[in-house]
Every structure is written in structure tokens, then in C-alpha cells.
Amino acid sequence: MIVEMLRVTARQxxxxxxxxxxxxxxxxxxxxxxxxxxxxxxxGSFGGDRPFYRAVFDTFIVTLLLxxxxxxxxxxxxxxxxxxxxxxxxxxKPIPRWKSVLAKLLVAGAATxxxxxxxxxITALIAxxxxxxxxxxxxxxxxxxxxxxxxxxxxxxxxxLITGRALIAGLVFVVLWEGVLANFLPxxxxxxxxxxxxxxxxxxxxxxxxxxxTLEPGQAIVLGAIVAVAATLIxxxxxxxxxxxxxx
Amino acid sequence: MSGxxxxxxxxxxxxxxxxPTPGIELRSVSRWYGNVVAxxxxxxxxxxxxxxxxxxxxxxKSTLLHLMSGFLRPSAGEVQIAGGPAWRRPECHRLVGxxxxxEAVYSFLTGTEFVRFNARLQGLPDVDAAVARAxxxxxxxxARDRPVGTYSKGMRQRIKVAGALVHDPPILLLxxxxxxxxxxxxxxxxxxLDRMADEGRVVLFSxxxxxxxxxxxxxxxxxVAGRLAASGDYRAIRKLMTDRPHAFTVRSxxxxxxxxxxxxxxxxxxxxxxxxxxTVRSxxxxxLSRAISGLARSAGVTLFELIxxxxxxxxxxxxxxxx
Numbered sequence: 001m002i003v004e005m006l007r008v009t010a011r012q013x014x015x016x017x018x019x020x021x022x023x024x025x026x027x028x029x030x031x032x033x034x035x036x037x038x039x040x041x042x043x044g045s046f047g048g049d050r051p052f053y054r055a056v057f058d059t060f061i062v063t064l065l066l067x068x069x070x071x072x073x074x075x076x077x078x079x080x081x082x083x084x085x086x087x088x089x090x091x092x093k094p095i096p097r098w099k100s101v102l103a104k105l106l107v108a109g110a111a112t113x114x115x116x117x118x119x120x121x122i123t124a125l126i127a128x129x130x131x132x133x134x135x136x137x138x139x140x141x142x143x144x145x146x147x148x149x150x151x152x153x154x155x156x157x158x159x160x161l162i163t164g165r166a167l168i169a170g171l172v173f174v175v176l177w178e179g180v181l182a183n184f185l186p187x188x189x190x191x192x193x194x195x196x197x198x199x200x201x202x203x204x205x206x207x208x209x210x211x212x213x214t215l216e217p218g219q220a221i222v223l224g225a226i227v228a229v230a231a232t233l234i235x236x237x238x239x240x241x242x243x244x245x246x247x248x
Numbered sequence: 249m250s251g252x253x254x255x256x257x258x259x260x261x262x263x264x265x266x267x268p269t270p271g272i273e274l275r276s277v278s279r280w281y282g283n284v285v286a287x288x289x290x291x292x293x294x295x296x297x298x299x300x301x302x303x304x305x306x307x308x309k310s311t312l313l314h315l316m317s318g319f320l321r322p323s324a325g326e327v328q329i330a331g332g333p334a335w336r337r338p339e340c341h342r343l344v345g346x347x348x349x350x351e352a353v354y355s356f357l358t359g360t361e362f363v364r365f366n367a368r369l370q371g372l373p374d375v376d377a378a379v380a381r382a383x384x385x386x387x388x389x390x391a392r393d394r395p396v397g398t399y400s401k402g403m404r405q406r407i408k409v410a411g412a413l414v415h416d417p418p419i420l421l422l423x424x425x426x427x428x429x430x431x432x433x434x435x436x437x438x439x440x441l442d443r444m445a446d447e448g449r450v451v452l453f454s455x456x457x458x459x460x461x462x463x464x465x466x467x468x469x470x471x472v473a474g475r476l477a478a479s480g481d482y483r484a485i486r487k488l489m490t491d492r493p494h495a496f497t498v499r500s501x502x503x504x505x506x507x508x509x510x511x512x513x514x515x516x517x518x519x520x521x522x523x524x525x526x527t528v529r530s531x532x533x534x535x536l537s538r539a540i541s542g543l544a545r546s547a548g549v550t551l552f553e554l555i556x557x558x559x560x561x562x563x564x565x566x567x568x569x570x571x
Contacts, residue, residue, distance in 0.1 A: 004368035011356060085350035089411065091319060093369040094342045240336055244319040246286070246311050 001095055005103035013076055013107055022069055026119040029060050033126035053127050053134070057141050061120055062197050066145055067152055067174040070112045074156025075166040077104040078239075082160070088244055097240040101157070101232065109153040113146045120145055136205040144201025151193050151224050154231035161238035189215055196224035270330030270343050270418055271295045271450050272316055277325035279311055286311040288474040289325070294419075294452055298445045300465030300482070301454040308474040309454040310349060313423045316452070317346045329419070342370065345412030349423035351404055355397030359388055359407045362396055363414050370415040382414040383407075387436060401428030409440070420444055422453040426460050438464045462486065493517065494533055495557045498526040498540070501550040509547040513539050527557070 036052050081087040090100055124138040155173075160166040178195075182188040189195040199220020215223070272294040279287040287308045303309050314320040315327055318334035318341070327334040330343055354362060363382050367375045383392050386406040391399065396407055405425060412420065422441075426434050441464050444451050455461050461468055461482065468485045470478040478485055500506045503526045507519045510528060515535035520527040530536040533556070544551045 001369055001371055004365060008354065008357070008365055012354065015356070084352040085348065086352050086354055088319065088346065088348050088350075089354075089366065090369075092317070092341050092344070092346050092412075093366075094339045094371070095369060096338060241321070243321060244314050246281075246314065246320070 002099055002103050005090075005100065006107055009077065009104055009107040010111075012080060013073055013111060018072060018076065022072065022115055025065055025068060026115050029056050029065065029119050029123045030126065032056055032060065033123040036127050037129075053124065053137070056123055056127065057120065058198065061116065061123070061141075062145065062148060062201070063179075063194055065119060066112070066116045066148055066197065067170075067178075067194070069115055070108075070149055070152030071156050071167065071170040071174065073108040073111050074153045075160040075170060077108040077157050077160065079160040079166055082164070082245075085244075087242070091239075091242065091244070098236045101235045101239055105153060105157055105232065105235075108157060109150050112153050113149040116145050116149055117142055140201045140203075140205030143204035144197045144199075144206070147200045147224060148193055148197025151196060151228045151231075154228045154235070155193065158231040158235040158238065161235050161242065190219070190223060191227075193224070193227065196220045196227070200224060272334075272419060272452075273328045274316065275326050275328070277312075277315060277322045277327055279308075279315055279320060279323045285474050287315065290471070290474075290476045291325075292469060292476065292479065294450050296445065296448050296450055297467065298441055298451045298453070298465045299467045299469060300461030301452060301469050301471060302456070302458060302461045302485075303454070303471035303477075304456055307456075307471045309456075309471055310423055311474075312471065313346075313421055313452075313454060317344055317421050319346075342415065343417055344419045344421060345415070345417040347405075347408050347412045347420075347422040347425055349427065351401065351428075353396045353404055353408060353411075356395060358395055359383065359392040359399070359410070362407060363410050366411040367414045372415055378414050378416070382410040385413060385440065386410045402430060402433040405429060406433070406437075409437075413444075418448075419450045420452070422451075424455060425453050426455060426457070434460070458486070458489070491531055493529050493531045496528045496530070496533075496536065497553070497555045497557050498528055498551065499524065499553040500526065500544065501552070502547075505547050506544055506549045506551075509543045509549075510540070513543065515539060 033052075033056065036056075078087065081090060120141055121138070124134070124141070128134045128138065156166065156170050159169055163169055174194075177188065178192045182192055182194075195215050197220075199215040199217050202214075203217030203221065274293075275291050277287060277290050278285065290312065301309050301312065311320065315322055316329075316334065318327070318329070318337060321335050329337075329340045332340065334340060354365070357365065360379060360383065363379045364375060367378050367382075372378050383389055386409050388403060388406055388410065391403060396404060399407065405428060409422070409425065412422075420441075425437055425441075429437060438460075441451055441453065453461075453465075465482055468478075468480065468482045469476060470485060478488060498506065503521055503524070507521055507526055510516050510526075511519050513536075515532045516528060516530045516539075518527075518529035520529075528536070537554070540554065541551065
């Protein structure tokens with residue numbers, strides 16, 4: 001049963017237009033890496049004193065690309081079906097609700113991680129080609145991005161079952177909460193998936209703090225796991241009590 | 249039939265009674281959204297055979313169907329499927345096939361893939377055979393390998409029915425199944441519903457057209473403004489609707505004189521003088537039309553116009569609510 005759900009969800013999520021937009025987004029860091037190599041070869045210095053890869057990985061991929069991809073895939077996992085009414089075909093089945101949630105999470109999560117991970121890897125290969133001792137850093141980022149992608153996906157899938165405006169809510173979370181407000185209220189880092197991802201990346205090989213206001217790797221792992229599990233449980237509960245919107 | 253040990257089993261050799269077809273029972277079910285009551289204190293039991301749910305648009309038919317299939321929580325009362333609650337019990341979907349009104353189906357899947365999707369999620373042991381049988385039942389063998397997005401409205405309805413039937417459910421609920429069907433497809437669907445009922449299934453479908461309901465349903469439930477306005481054999485419902493008092497507008501050369509003449513006739517029970525118009529109420533249009541020209545002539549009044557004023561289904565329904 002789950003295989004069938006995975007298959008149909010995959011076909012639905014990876015529809016032509018959505019995948020195209022994602023691929024375009026994912027090309028941006030790669031393009032930046034190419035520019036970097038070109039300017040480097042031409043003797044210029046890209047990104048100031050912070051190493052280029054930190055700027056691209058932290059600021060662009062983890063902060064922008066990853067949550068955006070997770071948002072688009074995560075909210076569409078149930079969102080598309082709720083909107084056009086085809087959710088009834090999923091709900092009218094003797095399948096325990098947790099299995100349905102798991103299937104959606106797997107597809108949306110895998111799509112997010114593969115896309116963001118591939119962008120990271122290609123960017124790293126281009127930007128760090130020939131630079132010694134960077135494989136540990138790249139691995140660290142890949143792990144951090146995989147973890148962050150999984151956590152974001154859980155949260156956004158849950159969000160799509162809580163509100164019909166999941167896309168906006170998710171954007172507000174990423175841009176306002178994790179972005180703007182986090183600069184003023186350092187406590188927010190305990191509730192920021194971006195910080196979990198960066199902390200996990202630190203633990204997995206990136207090493208060193210990104211800024212002074214980040215999480216210890218241990219904290220990041222524990223908090224990240226809690227948030228992912230809590231979001232999944234909320235999603236399961238909401239699906240179990242889901243009521244088909246009436247048009248009358 | 250193998251049984252438990254002889255010491256504790258009941259009389260050996262007595263065949264078990266056949267399991268009764270599971271049905272649906274509603275007990276004082278209501279559903280509201282804030283201040284709007286969509287379904288108001290409805291109770292009934294559904295058994296084998298075809299039942300038609302008749303009501304004007306906005307009466308609550310869809311809401312009721314969603315309540316009955318476990319997709320909405322009742323605000324009050326209970327909905328029971330096969331003896332257990334319908335809400336938050338995914339297993340009861342083994343017993344129910346639901347055909348929603350909304351057109352959307354996964355348009356990128358072919359007909360076969362859509363039915364197979366339903367069959368697999370139902371956990372059927374022999375998916376291919378079940379899919380083939382369901383598609384053949386709705387007559388879509390020729391179009392089965394085309395994407396559902398290319399189907400006409402009527403074909404999409406039928407593939408939805410195939411998806412709902414693939415797991416051979418004893419209960420079938422259809423929300424406005426005849427929408428978008430041409431007369432030939434409608435006959436096909438009616439024949440299918442008849443066949444389902446003959447096989448002992450519990451079938452309920454909704455419609456706002458009495459003729460659609462009449463042809464197939466033995467029993468009709470009329471719902472108006474969220475309330476159960478009438479319930480019974482379709483002939484009884486039809487009689488209720490035609491025997492109701494009708495209102496007519498008459499224009500004549502002398503309304504007052506005509507009114508005096510009309511009020512004496514037994515078929516007429518109310519006459520109202522308005523501006524240049526006479527409103528006449530009678531429960532027997534045939535008797536009225538026979539009587540009126542004679543009455544007008546003997547009163548020396550010329551008739552210009554006689555128009556029934558409340559032939560709409562809505563006025564029929566409001567009459568039923570007020571009864």
C-alpha cells in the first residue's frame with residue numbers, strides 16, 4: 001500500500017512545472033560557484049574575508065534554498081489534494097493515518113534532500129575543486145542539509161494540514177521568524193530549523209561556529225529531532241481528524 | 249466447518265445465520281458551522297436497496313453524505329456504519345464506496361492506474377482482476393489507458409464509480425452521480441445502481457431532480473434546508489408534491505366578480521385580490537382549469553391569462569418543510 005502511495009505522490013509532486021521551478025532555484029548556487037571560480041581565476045576575491053563556500057552554503061543554500069524547496073514540496077504533499085478535492089481518495093481507505101503521513105513525508109523529504117543535496121555537492125565541486133581538506137566540510141554540510149531538509153519537510157507537511165495558507169505561513173516562518181527576528185532575539189535560535197541544520201553541519205564535519213549566536217551541535221541534534229517528531233505527530237493527528245471542506 | 253472444542257461449542261452442525269448486510273444509521277445528527285446549521289437533527293436507517301436523497305442545491309445533501317461516510321464529524325448525534333461510529337474509523341472504508349461530486353480526479357493517471365491506485369490502497373489480494381471487473385462494470389474498457397484528464401465529464405463520473413466499486417463494498421454512497429451525464433449515460437448509471445441493489449448492497453445517491461430519483465430509488469428521503477422534510481416510497485413523495493396547494497395568477501376583465509364566482513367552487517380554497525391580479529389557490533389544477541372558463545363565462549368575465557406561479561422545485565420543497 002505504501003509503495004503505491006509513494007508512487008502516486010511522487011508523480012504528483014514532481015509534476016513538470018514544480019520541478020522546473022525547483023531546478024532553476026537549485027541552479028543559482030551552482031551559478032554563483034561558477035562565477036566565483038571565474039573571478040578567482042581572474043584574481044578577484046569573492047565574498048570578502050569569509051570563505052566563499054561558507055557564504056554560499058550558509059547564507060544561500062541553508063538559509064534560502066533549503067527551506068524554499070522544503071516549503072514547496074512539503075506544502076504540496078497534502079496541499080494539492082486538499083485543494084482540488086482528491087484528498088477524499090486517500091481518506092476513503094482503510095489505511096492507518098500514520099502510514100499516509102509517512103508516505104507523504106518520505107516523498108517530499110527525499111525530493112527536498114536530493115535536490116538541495118545535489119545543488120550543494122555540485123556547488124562544492126565547482127567552488128572547492130582542488131582545495132585541500134575540504135571533503136570533511138562538504139560532508140558536514142551535506143549531513144546538515146539532509147537533516148534540515150527532513151525537519152523542514154515534517155514541519156511544512158504538518159502546516160499544510162493545519163491551515164489552508166500553509167505556503168504563506170511557511171514563508172513568514174522562514175523569512176520573519178528565522179530571518180529577521182532571529183537577529184534581534186537570540187533565544188529564537190532554539191526554535192529555528194536553520195540553526196538546527198547549521199549546528200548539525202558543525203557536528204558532522206564543518207567545524208567551528210558560524211556566528212556566536214548558534215547552537216551547540218548536541219543541542220541542535222536533540223532539538224531538531226524533537227521538532228521533527230512533534231511535527232510528524234501533529235500531522236498524523238490532524239489527518240486523523242481531517243474534515244473535507246464543504247462547498248455549500 | 250471447523251469449530252472450537254466440543255466441550256464449549258454450541259450445537260454442532262447448526263449453520264451460522266448469514267451475516268446481515270451492514271447498514272448506516274443516523275441518530276439525531278446535526279452539523280453546524282458557527283451560526284449556520286447545515287444539517288439539522290436528522291435520523292434514519294439505510295438498508296439494502298436504492299435510496300434517493302432528494303433536495304434543492306444547498307439543502308445539505310453533500311454535507312449529509314460526507315457525514316455518512318466518515319469525512320465530517322457530526323456536531324451532535326451519531327453516525328454508525330455497520331454498528332460502529334463512522335468518524336475516525338478508517339477500517340469502515342473497507343465497507344463503503346464513496347463517489348464524490350467534485351470532478352477532480354488525479355488527471356495525470358490513466359483510468360486503469362486510477363482504479364488500480366484505489367484497489368492497492370484497499371489492500372485487495374488480486375488487484376488486476378478487481379480493476380478489470382470494476383472498469384467493465386462502468387463500461388470504460390475502451391478508454392482505460394487514456395489519462396483521466398482527457399475524459400469527458402460523464403466518463404470521469406464513471407471512472408470515479410469504478411474506483412469506488414473496485415473493493416466490492418456492501419455500501420455505496422454517490423453524491424450527484426448523474427451530473428454531467430447525457431441521457432444514455434444516465435440510463436447506464438441507473439442500470440448499474442439497480443444491479444448493485446439487486447446484489448443486496450445498500451445504495452444511496454443524491455440529486456435535485458425528482459425524475460432521476462424516481463426511476464431508481466424505492467425509497468426517497470427529501471432534505472430541505474438541512475431538515476428531513478419527507479421520507480417514503482417515491483410514489484408517496486410524488487403525490488405529496490402534486491397534491492399540494494398550487495397558486496395561480498389570473499388576469500381578467502373583472503377580477504372581483506371572478507373572485508366571487510371562484511370562491512364558491514370546491515376545488516378552490518383561497519382567492520386573493522391584488523393589483524390588477526387575482527391569486528387563486530387550489531390543490532387540483534385540472535379541476536380548476538376545467539371550472540374557471542365556465543365560471544368566468546357565467547359571471548360575464550373575460551379571462552386574459554392564467555399562469556401557475558410556483559412551479560419551481562424550491563417552492564415545492566418549501567411547502568414540504570412547512571407541512
